[in-house]
Amino acid sequence: MRSRRALGIAAAGAVIGSTLVAAPSGAAPAQKGCDTRTNNTYDKLLECVRLEGVMDHLEAFQAIADANGGNRADQTPGYEASVDYVVETLEAAGWSAEVEEFTYPGTDVTLQQLTPVSADYASEDFAGTGAGDVTGTVVPVDINLTGDRVNTSGCEAADFAGLDLSGPHDIVLMQRGTCGFTDKANNAAAAGAEAVVIFNQGNTPEREGPLTNVTAEPFPYPDVPVVSASFAAGAALAEPGSTARVAVAFVERTSFNVIGELAGKTDGNVVMAGAHLDSVPAGPGYNDNGSGSAALLEVAEQMAKSRPHNTVRFAWWGAEELGLIGSTEWVAQRTQEQLDEIALYLNFDMIGSPNYYFGVYDADESSFAAPVVVPEGSEHIEETLESFYTLRGEPYDDSAFSGRSDYQAFINNGIASGGLFTGAEVVKTEEQEAIWGGTAGEQFDPCYHLACDSSGNISEHALEVNSDAVAFAVFTYAASTEAVNGVRGAKIPGNLRIPEPAGPEHTFAGPLGGDDHGHDHEHHESR
Numbered sequence: 169m170r171s172r173r174a175l176g177i178a179a180a181g182a183v184i185g186s187t188l189v190a191a192p193s194g195a196a197p198a199q200k201g202c203d204t205r206t207n208n209t210y211d212k213l214l215e216c217v218r219l220e221g222v223m224d225h226l227e228a229f230q231a232i233a234d235a236n237g238g239n240r241a242d243q244t245p246g247y248e249a250s251v252d253y254v255v256e257t258l259e260a261a262g263w264s265a266e267v268e269e270f271t272y273p274g275t276d277v278t279l280q281q282l283t284p285v286s287a288d289y290a291s292e293d294f295a296g297t298g299a300g301d302v303t304g305t306v307v308p309v310d311i312n313l314t315g316d317r318v319n320t321s322g323c324e325a326a327d328f329a330g331l332d333l334s335g336p337h338d339i340v341l342m343q344r345g346t347c348g349f350t351d352k353a354n355n356a357a358a359a360g361a362e363a364v365v366i367f368n369q370g371n372t373p374e375r376e377g378p379l380t381n382v383t384a385e386p387f388p389y390p391d392v393p394v395v396s397a398s399f400a401a402g403a404a405l406a407e408p409g410s411t412a413r414v415a416v417a418f419v420e421r422t423s424f425n426v427i428g429e430l431a432g433k434t435d436g437n438v439v440m441a442g443a444h445l446d447s448v449p450a451g452p453g454y455n456d457n458g459s460g461s462a463a464l465l466e467v468a469e470q471m472a473k474s475r476p477h478n479t480v481r482f483a484w485w486g487a488e489e490l491g492l493i494g495s496t497e498w499v500a501q502r503t504q505e506q507l508d509e510i511a512l513y514l515n516f517d518m519i520g521s522p523n524y525y526f527g528v529y530d531a532d533e534s535s536f537a538a539p540v541v542v543p544e545g546s547e548h549i550e551e552t553l554e555s556f557y558t559l560r561g562e563p564y565d566d567s568a569f570s571g572r573s574d575y576q577a578f579i580n581n582g583i584a585s586g587g588l589f590t591g592a593e594v595v596k597t598e599e600q601e602a603i604w605g606g607t608a609g610e611q612f613d614p615c616y617h618l619a620c621d622s623s624g625n626i627s628e629h630a631l632e633v634n635s636d637a638v639a640f641a642v643f644t645y646a647a648s649t650e651a652v653n654g655v656r657g658a659k660i661p662g663n664l665r666i667p668e669p670a671g672p673e674h675t676f677a678g679p680l681g682g683d684d685h686g687h688d689h690e691h692h693e694s695r
Contacts, residue, residue, distance in 0.1 A: 210640065214639060217470050218466070230452050232249045232250055242493075254461070254484050266428075267427075271421060271423075281306075281404060285407075290397075297389050299393065299418050300363065308405075309321055322347075364390075367397035370399030379397075393415065423494060430480045434477060437478045439645045439649065441513070442484070443483075446489050450619050456592070457488070466635060470639065478511065512546075518613065521630065523611065530567060531546035535568075540580075543583055552586075553637055556666070567589040596609070613625070647659070
């Protein structure tokens with residue numbers, strides 16, 4: 169049984185003054201005393217937040233994935249083992265820990281080829297699909313399995329001319345390319361399909377596996393099962409004489425968030441930080457988001473013996489990769505009084521990308537016009553993180569304040585938010601290579617949402633710097649959130665001062681120019 173210790177949601181909070189203090193650049197190696205001493209200054213805490221500790225947690229997540237089918241996705245044994253690991257780590261460090269349940273609508277998907285071969289294929293439904301269970305003949309529509317694999321499969325009604333879809337169990341097989349997934353599915357249903365399979369295009373390594381987390385516009389999908397397949401599965405299903413079973417059933421899923429808490433000296437002002445714990449089904453999620461989850465664990469361990477002025481609450485969210493579900497449900501479960509006690513929320517999602525840049529959520533919109541309302545106080549969080557980078561002599565840039573990660577539910581409720589991001593599927597430019605190193609022309613994370621997001625898919629430098637940035641921001645606001653929400657706090661011992669932010673590098677063309685933190689949960693087009 170998982171521990172479900174009561175958390176004492178007596179909220180406490182955090183305040184920060186206009187003058188920040190910090191540890192000097194280039195902290196010395198941590199001493200043995202880190203395991204026993206109270207880290208009540210920046211110097212002590214940042215000395216003790218060690219890359220070695222973060223990497224230990226990362227490798228633990230990797231080992232969990234290795235032992236559980238290669239991933240830590242929600243609804244898998246790998247995710248449940250990750251939950252247990254976080255709880256055990258928190259409780260061993262002296263934090264309270266609670267596993268909080270939430271439910272959400274889900275689907276059971278089956279894609280099974282019956283002839284000329286027998287095989288079960290990995291598959292997901294398309295958001296908006298209908299339910300059903302169809303066994304019948306597979307009818308390929310204008311697919312291209314060779315060369316560049318460019319196609320317009322199912323994009324026009326004319327693609328279905330001459331095909332016999334008059335039977336009661338016809339399964340239309342189409343290939344990703346050119347038009348939207350909904351266009352393909354609706355055209356197939358209009359032509360008489362009782363089920364639809366859309367397989368990946370196969371023209372690049374990124375377009376080989378089964379499509380995941382797929383939504384599309386315009387809605388709706390037809391009221392028939394619409395499921396995805398990999399390129400290889402599509403090629404097999406396209407063989408003459410192919411028959412298959414396609415089934416989609418709607419079910420209720422149960423999952424878990426882990427909430428850890430370190431009680432403060434005051435009530436009613438809580439500093440929150442979070443990272444999503446689940447991976448995509450394709451891989452272990454070493455950077456996405458083992459990096460943020462591991463950094464939070466290391467900071468929790470090193471802050472465990474301190475008694476912060478404001479209560480510190482860390483969250484490891486479930487089902488983020490399915491659409492920010494865990495964080496959204498947790499916020500929805502709070503009363504307004506409980507939400508009012510949350511001074512701010514810090515989000516750490518992908519903070520060690522191997523081809524990284526240092527990104528800070530752009531609350532002041534100096535590079536990106538925010539597509540959401542930026543809560544008051546968020547600009548100060550941005551400045552705090554920027555000041556840390558400036559102290560360390562690390563150049564940084566803006567990352568769009570878009571709400572496309574677990575801070576969305578918090579900003580929707582007017583809670584000041586901020587966070588860090590080191591890049592995902594966007595390609596690094598030559599200008600960015602000159603600033604942060606790495607390789608221009610490659611993604612910030614070449615293994616984003618792939619099986620290779622596994623051990624070694626990390627920049628240890630980025631992860632080390634950002635783990636300290638996490639500690640710095642949490643520790644700052646654990647003392648005082650005055651500049652964020654007006655609640656006075658306590659002074660952190662020591663007289664070190666940090667510089668004003670040096671300013672972002674502005675390497676992205678705006679507005680909303682080219683990069684975004686969080687995950688692309690919406691694939692609006694199939695091309």
